[in-house]
Amino acid sequence: MELDPDGEALPLLGSKEGLTHLAIAYINPGDLVLVPSPAYPAHFRGPLIAGGEIYPLILKPENDWLIDLAAIPDAVAKRAKILYFNYPSNPTAATAPREFFQEVVAFAQRHEILLVHDLCYAELAFDGYHPTSLLEIPGAKEIGVEFHTLSKTYNMAGWRVGFVVGNRHIIQGLRTLKTNLDYGIFAALQTAAETALNLPDVYLHEVQARYRTRRDFLIQGLSELGWTIPPSKATMYLWVPCPPDTSSTDFALTVLQQTGVVVTPGNAFGAGGEGYVRISLIADCDRLQTALDRLKQANIRYQPVISSRVESR
Ligand SMILES: Cc1ncc(COP(=O)(O)O)c(C=O)c1O
Structure with a gap:
């Protein structure tokens, strides 16, 4: 335009x-x-x-x-x-x-x-x-x-x-x-x-490829820890649900204290972000692997609540 x-x-x-x-x-x-x-x-x-x-x-x-x-x-x-x-x-x-x-x-x-x-x-x-x-x-x-x-x-x-x-x-x-x-x-x-x-578009493609590679790498790693994250179509973030019954603040603090990895609690972006954390894809895959290894070591996983109905007879 x-x-x-x-x-x-x-x-x-x-x-x-x-x-x-x-x-x-x-x-x-x-x-x-x-x-x-x-x-x-x-x-x-x-x-x-x-x-x-x-x-x-x-x-x-x-x-x-x-x-x-x-x-x-x-x-x-x-x-x-x-x-x-x-x-x-x-x-x-x-x-x-x-x-x-x-x-x-x-x-x-x-x-x-x-x-x-x-x-x-x-x-x-x-x-x-x-x-x-x-x-x-x-x-x-x-x-x-x-x-x-x-x-x-x-x-x-x-x-x-x-x-x-x-x-x-x-x-x-x-x-x-x-x-x-x-x-x-x-x-x-x-x-x-x-x-x-004025840089040629090939520069943009390189930047996009870098973030897409990190996105896919982290989504795969988190899936091994129980998370199912749909791939973001844009941005440098993953929006990740906290384990059930865990607040954003508690989850972000647990991750920080047990692994030294920083994720941003969703409620820092307003009450509507409660129950989620934001992960930035600003580190290369080797650093992301270190973060994933530490989460695994600390047994930090996502276990969805399986709703079970007990039939009374
Ligand atoms: C949605 C959004 N707007 C604006 C900004 C700020 O960018 P700038 O460095 O241009 O101030 C950010 C940075 O995180 C952002 O995520």
């Missing part, structure tokens, strides 16, 4: 900064903000810092971790000012079909809600899957913006380069705030970012 670089795009010092500052630019104390739970923390912490009230949209495995728009009460939708969302998702690794994006746009148009979509895993997709951009959807640019980053695809997390594209009025609000906070990205980093963005 075509964008006007002057009005419809804004460079950011990493997308986290922009996601949070957008909330500060737009949300007044008491404004209602729709945020999935679980979600990347900046999606709810930004609005909270701005004094907003969060209405958590609890995501469920039976909905493939998609937002259930029909479950949002009309009165809530009417009051809501902004919806933050993110597919492919951190932390659930869920992806959303194009029809879902169409439904979100129709919902936001109906209720006059600003859409903030975080597409930071746009290129980290596997097995022929191509994530959808919000801006592909007709009408989305009238009501929404989309955040991107070079942190993930180009391994430039410490360099702090991101950008937001979409509706010029929404972007102008963020630009006005940022003009008073920073002076933009150091020119040398902009040149590096430009070089990264």
Whole structure:
């Protein structure tokens, strides 16, 4: 799609900064903000810092971790000012079909809600899957913006380069705030970012292959410990259920204390993440093997509850 670089795009010092500052630019104390739970923390912490009230949209495995728009009460939708969302998702690794994006746009148009979509895993997709951009959807640019980053695809997390594209009025609000906070990205980093963005696609394929290999390796290893994890179609994460009757915090602590391996408790991403942990595929397969060996040694396994019915005679 075509964008006007002057009005419809804004460079950011990493997308986290922009996601949070957008909330500060737009949300007044008491404004209602729709945020999935679980979600990347900046999606709810930004609005909270701005004094907003969060209405958590609890995501469920039976909905493939998609937002259930029909479950949002009309009165809530009417009051809501902004919806933050993110597919492919951190932390659930869920992806959303194009029809879902169409439904979100129709919902936001109906209720006059600003859409903030975080597409930071746009290129980290596997097995022929191509994530959808919000801006592909007709009408989305009238009501929404989309955040991107070079942190993930180009391994430039410490360099702090991101950008937001979409509706010029929404972007102008963020630009006005940022003009008073920073002076933009150091020119040398902009040149590096430009070089990264112009790399041939073969680079992207290598990065994708690296994460896909780690994904498959870890899924296989965890299956030997009792877990059945469907392969993520995108992101650098596996979203893994805790053993039955174990909270996210307890499980993450047990794993840390008994094996020295760090997994992120799902409830760090909101109450909707309870019962899961997120594993990042940021280590190579030999390190992942070490983690698997330690889990095995500590006898940390997933044993599903087998429901048994005792017949009374
Ligand atoms: C969904 C999501 N958005 C934004 C970010 C932040 O990226 P950046 O380095 O561009 O601030 C992350 C990083 O983990 C993320 O997972």
